[in-house]
Amino acid sequence: MKIAILGKVHSNGLEFLKKNKLEVIEIENIESQNLIKELRFVDGILLRTAKLEEKVLQHCENLKIISRHGVGYDNVDINYLNKKKIALCITSTSNAASVAEHVLSMFIYLTKNLSLSDNLVKQGNFDKRSELPDIFELYKKKILIIGFGRIGKEVAKRCKGFDMEVYVYDPFLNKDLIIKSNCAPIEKNEGLALSDFVSIHLPLNEKTKNFISQNELNLMKKNSVLVNTSRGGIVNENYLFQALESKKIRAAGMDVFVSEPPEPNHPFFSLDNILLTPHNAALTLECRERMSLEASQNILYFLKNMPVLNEDNLVNKEFI
Numbered sequence: 001m002k003i004a005i006l007g008k009v010h011s012n013g014l015e016f017l018k019k020n021k022l023e024v025i026e027i028e029n030i031e032s033q034n035l036i037k038e039l040r041f042v043d044g045i046l047l048r049t050a051k052l053e054e055k056v057l058q059h060c061e062n063l064k065i066i067s068r069h070g071v072g073y074d075n076v077d078i079n080y081l082n083k084k085k086i087a088l089c090i091t092s093t094s095n096a097a098s099v100a101e102h103v104l105s106m107f108i109y110l111t112k113n114l115s116l117s118d119n120l121v122k123q124g125n126f127d128k129r130s131e132l133p134d135i136f137e138l139y140k141k142k143i144l145i146i147g148f149g150r151i152g153k154e155v156a157k158r159c160k161g162f163d164m165e166v167y168v169y170d171p172f173l174n175k176d177l178i179i180k181s182n183c184a185p186i187e188k189n190e191g192l193a194l195s196d197f198v199s200i201h202l203p204l205n206e207k208t209k210n211f212i213s214q215n216e217l218n219l220m221k222k223n224s225v226l227v228n229t230s231r232g233g234i235v236n237e238n239y240l241f242q243a244l245e246s247k248k249i250r251a252a253g254m255d256v257f258v259s260e261p262p263e264p265n266h267p268f269f270s271l272d273n274i275l276l277t278p279h280n281a282a283l284t285l286e287c288r289e290r291m292s293l294e295a296s297q298n299i300l301y302f303l304k305n306m307p308v309l310n311e312d313n314l315v316n317k318e319f320i
Helices: 011-019 032-038 078-084 096-112 114-122 126-131 150-160 175-180 188-194 214-219 237-245 285-303
Strands: 002-006 023-027 044-047 065-068 087-089 142-146 165-169 197-200 225-228 251-254 274-276
Touching (some): 087 285, 096 150, 096 274, 114 126, 142 188, 150 165, 165 188
Parallel strands (some): 044 065
């Protein structure tokens, strides 16, 4: 059986597939016309960020499974896969720790004025440290976690290490499960109004697009920090820019954007109270190794009619 790798992944996943006698082809050119030609007879696809729309998928005559190198799948036509009974898997157990660490890193960077302090010392202005803007602690502060899946839970654990008060908004989760994690369930608007920090962990879909927009930003505290490591489009970028420029909120950290990469003249680039990273919260070495292997295991186990690693890995199991 033939497996296509779309995008660069860690070698341990490829070695796993080859060791198990699967033919592996690595495809760098992800233009639609090339994919139509290259994917025609593949049985499985290990997918990073390339878009797989119906116009490409309808030419995949042998396709049985797509395994995402990550947890989001908004770059795949899920409706087409469901209609054709093609499996879609994710790497649900691989990236939670690395993304959670990224969130806390952003919190610390944005509240401790680390870049300003670093520049002060390097420029020979050590004695001017009292002129720096106020810095803040995470200790005893309130955080609202929006979305309490694996990543949200890992963020909560780390916030507990700072003795933070952890509130959770997740309307799809039983409140008892939130309480069992020593967190407090709360409604969205109430949580936004009382929290010092907000971290978003939602998929992008029609219900979550612009989930944080003008009304939500107006509810937040003046000294609050917003971090989005989930998907661009969940936070309305125009209204976030306005809130940051006018100092309506203290700061923001964005790992994801509506368009990736963002335009060269993106308004965010003019702000000094936002931290931007290139959608790499999950791209630690350890996480890349785990995702590559888990995505490859999804493919092999499904094609061999073996149980997938975790039942949450098979996204569209009700159609398969």
